[in-house]
Amino acid sequence: MKRVIYLLICLNILLFARNNNESSSPLKPENFSMPDLKKSGNKNMINDLKVNEFYLNIDPQKLKEVQKKDKFNKHLLDKFDNISINQKPVVKSISSQDSISMHPYFTTVILLPKGSVVSFARGKMFEKILHDQNMVTIEIPNNFDRGNLVIVYSEKEQNKVLNIMVKRFDKTDIKKEVLNTVYSYRNTETLSDIEVLQAYVKQNRKYPNNEYNYLYIGDIAYRIVLDNKYGNVFVNGNKYRVENGIVRK
Known part of the structure; x- marks a missing residue:
């Protein structure tokens, strides 16, 4: 009889200890909750969560529509469906300085006076510059706005420099002039x-x-x-x- 009473007492002690551990366990679900971001004052965390929520909820179809519209707007800015291209050489009197317009869709050719030999052609923001004899070919990148091209050449055993200011041919130019792709410089005096x-x-x-x-x-x-x-x-x-x-x- 005493043995049975002893076993009952031990069983009650074990059950009490088990219930006590479960009620105080830090792993219980009710002990987990989202932090109050407003009280924490962490604005960066709030912004990051908002950005993540935006990207998670974005509609792929709407994103494609936005990208398509952006491409269309860029085309409207150029309006190259209305542009006039002059592929004949534009004759210009050569001097030490000049200015021309270019567009990244087209390669521009510069011809120096007959008998000239180009030894150096360089400029910043240009995509490609090649030269051979009296000819220089130039290409500009899509993000080009303006820059200068320096050409060093020799003529009749004299070294000369031509500094050309180049600007992007934009929508304001389209309304009033054509895009020239070939410039031919000659030793001809221009009028004042x-x-x-x-x-x-x-x-x-x-x-x-x-x-x-x-x-x-x-x-x-x-x-x-x-x-x-x-x-x-x-x-x-x-x-x-x-x-x-x-x-x-």
């Missing part, structure tokens, strides 16, 4: 700005009255720009500036 204006009046019997006015003398094209802010020639109450080698659209 005032001489160009005088030649325009003589040829057209009137002063330039449009924003952009064009004049061709020999093989060289001149563009007379009505620019009352930055013009350097004052004629008949207006200010003008003259550009060389710009072909009308």
